[in-house]
Amino acid sequence: MGVFQAGLSVMSKILKEMDVLRQHLAKHQLKLTRQRELILTAFLRQEHVTAETMYHQLAKKDPHLGLATIYRTLNLFCEAGIAQARHFGTQTQYDNISHKGHHDHLICTGCGTIVEFENCEIERLQEEVATKNGFVIQTHRLELYGLCAHCRH
Amino acid sequence: MGVFQAGLSVMSKILKEMDVLRQHLAKHQLKLTRQRELILTAFLRQEHVTAETMYHQLAKKDPHLGLATIYRTLNLFCEAGIAQARHFGTQTQYDNISHKGHHDHLICTGCGTIVEFENCEIERLQEEVATKNGFVIQTHRLELYGLCAHCRH
DNA sequence: ACTATCTTGAGATAGCTTATCAATTTCAAC
């Protein structure tokens, strides 16, 4: 049952975000293509990916899908509010923020494990700091680096 | 008087951090060179720089100072705990964390202005989140992106 | 179906950072 429900939830999530994408495309006189649909459905099944990763993942489904198209499309998702880019090391990670809203990261410097979290109180304090400085926040990035329980032995 | 005191404080800061660097070098069998001294003193006078920026700044003092040396040295400072690298857009910013401890950033997406801030309450909540997930924080990064008062018109 | 417009794919290109290596400099031991 859990699996069945999860399947349904993933499917409805895809339908919902496909609609978000469609609206964004319509508003900007852009077009819905086979590639954009393909990349969106694959993207929504994961928490965070790099363009390179998706390139290899999707090579099976469409061997001719170009890397440039993936970059272009992931950047498009950012503009549509479906994804969020995050510079991590030398690469750019694209985070899936569509279904769970914005989330922050707790990253283990030992094994690279990434734990996601949300904290309303922190978000509220961020707004406070921004207001105090005359800013209106559009987005933010919070990453905590440390050692997880396992890597501390 | 203010200027005189600021001058003294910058000087003592440089002496102090030079000592931190010396200790790090000794511990790792590295050597103190003219270039490392030069780059450190220039680095400590600023909040955050890119390697390219320092390259141009220091060209006046030493026209033969190579860009690679600046990258190598700034990375060395990171290992010594004097600097902290931050990937911003396509470039890497090196932040001066030696004299004021860790600080976070409020960045205007309109004009690029960077305002620094510290907020103990946020830091405390970060510790809380980490502990809850079995992590021990080593460092963190918090960046708030938005529009400053001026760019909102 | 037609057509203007957008998109794609493949490779070239750009931009930032690191690797290479011979020549030079540092520093501890003499």
Next chain:
DNA sequence: GTTGAAATTGATAAGCTATCTCAAGATAGT
């Protein structure tokens, strides 16, 4: 102060990620 092993530098090549170019192809409104 010399000496010599080891680290560092400078100049440039190479590596990587991301974007640009443009002819060929796909999309969507009419």
